[in-house]
Amino acid sequence: MLSETGLVIAMIPACAGVSVALMAMLLGKAVAAIPPQDRRYMDTPPLGFRLMWWPIQWCSHVIRPLLSAGATASLTIRLRKAGLAYSIAPAQFLAARLLCGTMVAAGACWILASFAPLGTSSSFKAGGYAEAALVGTLCGWAYPAIWLKDRTAERKRMLQKTLPFYLDLITLCVEAGLNLQGALNQAVDKGPKGVLQQELQRVLRDIRNGKARADALRAMSDSVQEASVSNFVTAMIQAERLGMNLGPVLRAQADQRRSERFLRAEKLAIEAPVKLLFPLIAFIFPCTFIVLFFPIVIQFMQSGL
Numbered sequence: 397m398l399s400e401t402g403l404v405i406a407m408i409p410a411c412a413g414v415s416v417a418l419m420a421m422l423l424g425k426a427v428a429a430i431p432p433q434d435r436r437y438m439d440t441p442p443l444g445f446r447l448m449w450w451p452i453q454w455c456s457h458v459i460r461p462l463l464s465a466g467a468t469a470s471l472t473i474r475l476r477k478a479g480l481a482y483s484i485a486p487a488q489f490l491a492a493r494l495l496c497g498t499m500v501a502a503g504a505c506w507i508l509a510s511f512a513p514l515g516t517s518s519s520f521k522a523g524g525y526a527e528a529a530l531v532g533t534l535c536g537w538a539y540p541a542i543w544l545k546d547r548t549a550e551r552k553r554m555l556q557k558t559l560p561f562y563l564d565l566i567t568l569c570v571e572a573g574l575n576l577q578g579a580l581n582q583a584v585d586k587g588p589k590g591v592l593q594q595e596l597q598r599v600l601r602d603i604r605n606g607k608a609r610a611d612a613l614r615a616m617s618d619s620v621q622e623a624s625v626s627n628f629v630t631a632m633i634q635a636e637r638l639g640m641n642l643g644p645v646l647r648a649q650a651d652q653r654r655s656e657r658f659l660r661a662e663k664l665a666i667e668a669p670v671k672l673l674f675p676l677i678a679f680i681f682p683c684t685f686i687v688l689f690f691p692i693v694i695q696f697m698q699s700g701l
Contacts, residue, residue, distance in 0.1 A: 439483045448495060455491030463487055476619050478548045479591060482598075493540045500536030504528040555591045555622055560657060562587050562596070563628065563650035571643045576632065577603060595620060610636070624653055 433453065445452060463486065471486035484492075508528045562583050569579035577600070584596050595616050602612040610633045617629040628649050635645045 441483045442480075445484055445488070445492060448492065451495055452488050452491045455494055456485065456487035459490050459494075460485075460487040463490070473621075474544060474548070477551070477621055478544050479551055479594070479619075480544075480547075481619065489540065489544075493537050496540055497533040497536035500539075501529040501532035504532030551591050552622060555620060556624065556657060556660070558588055558590050558592045559624055559628070560650055560654040562592055563646060563653060567643060567646040567650055570646055576636070576642060577609065591620075624656065628653075 440446070441449070468486045471489060472481065475481050475484065475486065475489060480489075505525050505528050508524055565583040565587055566576075566579045569582045570576065574582065580596055580600055584593055584600065587593055587596075598619075599612045599616050602615065603609055607615075613629045613632060617626045620626075631645050631649055632642070634640075635642055
């Protein structure tokens, strides 16, 4: 009887080891079934995507067949506006949202389990875990979308800020005798680093690879999807098609973009008092009233009124 008990005890870790080995084998087969992505001609993904790249790649391989054409096109446009069209695919972005929701939900449940008081009933714990998992999943699912929206807004702001300076550089180079491609090269070399420099580098790379200059500029306009850049690209293509001198056209574009920047600054300055109204009423005025009327109230209370 003792020998049978020892045999059973010895078989338990053996079975556990076999189970782990089978799970590892199945996981290895699943990983090997995912085709590697050729990223030789793609940009580097953001830091968060690089840290979770292999899980994102595995999830995107499963999600990709489930995505409809409309959802893929919509996500592609959003990623293009954020400057991520050459970094991540729509399925990878959705996979990142799913993984982020799962991780935040697990973190919320762990925090709830760590701070839960002793003696709590199991039904109450189950309901709390369900609520924490739901809230964590929603927050984790929404965070990548909010990050993408903020990145798009910041990219648009930086583009509007640097566009007049780049137009001045291109205008000076064209008026000095360079052609448009040479002027773009000089603007990329001498201009400030940022969104527009990356887009112009992509335009020059497309032109060197044999793409027509008008098509490369249109691709930049489609990638940025900003009205000022679209107007600049349209003016350049039209001027080259008609054989016009590019200097006056570029100078007019630079003046117009600079005027638009000043108008945006004036608009923000006018909107600032309206935006400050709610913080003043909700936070600053109550503190001021407390500081002013607290001594008066104390004196009334001490005098017995």
